[in-house]
Amino acid sequence: MSKSKRPETKLVPVPSVNKIPERDVDKSPILECQHLGIDFGGLTAVNEFNMAIGRTEIAGLIGPNGAGKTTVFNLLTKVYQPTRGTVLLDGVDTHNMSTAQVNRAGIARTFQNIRLFDNLSVEDNVKIGMHNHIRYPMWSGVFRLPGYWKKEKLAHESALELLSIFDMQDLANAKAGSLPYGAQRRLEIVRALATNPSLLLLDEPAAGMNPSETADLMENIVKIRDTFNIAILLIEHDMSLVMGICEGICVLNFGQIIAKGTPTEIQNNPEVIKAYLGDQKEV
Numbered sequence: 327m328s329k330s331k332r333p334e335t336k337l338v339p340v341p342s343v344n345k346i347p348e349r350d351v352d353k354s355p356i357l358e359c360q361h362l363g364i365d366f367g368g369l370t371a372v373n374e375f376n377m378a379i380g381r382t383e384i385a386g387l388i389g390p391n392g393a394g395k396t397t398v399f400n401l402l403t404k405v406y407q408p409t410r411g412t413v414l415l416d417g418v419d420t421h422n423m424s425t426a427q428v429n430r431a432g433i434a435r436t437f438q439n440i441r442l443f444d445n446l447s448v449e450d451n452v453k454i455g456m457h458n459h460i461r462y463p464m465w466s467g468v469f470r471l472p473g474y475w476k477k478e479k480l481a482h483e484s485a486l487e488l489l490s491i492f493d494m495q496d497l498a499n500a501k502a503g504s505l506p507y508g509a510q511r512r513l514e515i516v517r518a519l520a521t522n523p524s525l526l527l528l529d530e531p532a533a534g535m536n537p538s539e540t541a542d543l544m545e546n547i548v549k550i551r552d553t554f555n556i557a558i559l560l561i562e563h564d565m566s567l568v569m570g571i572c573e574g575i576c577v578l579n580f581g582q583i584i585a586k587g588t589p590t591e592i593q594n595n596p597e598v599i600k601a602y603l604g605d606q607k608e609v
């Protein structure tokens with residue numbers, strides 16, 4: 327999707343219908359960002375980004391277009407190395423880790439633009455996510471030794487189990503590229519989960535979904551958190567989703583955090599309202 331076609335966030339009342347009941351969230355931080363920042367030439371895209379996410383928290387990162395949200399994801403996943411500041415994952419400094427290393431350390435992500443292997447099966451796309459933790463020696467695969475088949479069976483069973491989160495197990499043999507758009511976005515989440523993360527980053531998971539798909543997605547994000555006991559940080563322009571399932575929300579504007587709080591606090595924060603509304607009179 328091109329930048330110009332990206333959706334814009336509109337503030338909406340905190341929905342009551344789909345609101346997930348409060349639950350005990352493990353607030354001990356799995357992720358801590360301290361004074362994180364990055365400059366691109368003369369442009370400071372993110373600055374003084376300080377945020378902690380509890381290990382079973384669902385958190386939201388919102389802000390107007392160009393605020394720096396995806397850049398934060400790129401910093402967390404080491405697509406970019408920060409110009410300044412620190413990212414601690416479960417207390418470990420990720421400084422100088424590569425994208426692959428930080429993924430093995432426990433951060434997985436999905437992308438704004440779907441990045442699946444279209445010509446591979448749904449199941450194979452999920453298995454690709456497992457390569458970090460299901461391994462066998464090369465010769466075991468070449469000569470199809472018993473160890474290979476054991477690992478293959480395990481990978482097959484795990485893939486189907488993960489796909490069943492979204493009720494997609496019957497699509498295991500379909501080509502990923504043949505799936506409808508919403509199913510492809512769900513498959514991306516399953517593939518990210520297959521890497522066994524402690525922190526899952528979702529970049530606009532509801533983009534392009536219809537309201538009923540979005541409502542299902544909300545339930546499933548909560549189910550994923552509850553089943554795997556992991557933290558989830560999501561960027562989303564659909565405020566019904568953000569306000570419905572996030573326990574904590576961080577608002578970025580021009581690369582700076584302008585507010586942090588619960589959905590209700592964020593909705594009533596004058597700075598947030600100003601950032602979204604600008605000179606407009608109505609939401």
Ligand SMILES: Nc1ncnc2c1ncn2[C@@H]1O[C@H](COP(=O)(O)OP(=O)(O)OP(=O)(O)O)[C@@H](O)[C@H]1O
Binds near residue numbers: 332390
């Ligand atoms: N590699 C890069 N080189 C130069 N500038 C960049 C780079 N990546 C991001 N930027 C700039 O950083 C700023 C933040 O961009 P970013 O994509 O993070 O915003 P965003 O909040 O994710 O926006 P959107 O909601 O539209 O996706 C923008 O001004 C963007 O042009």
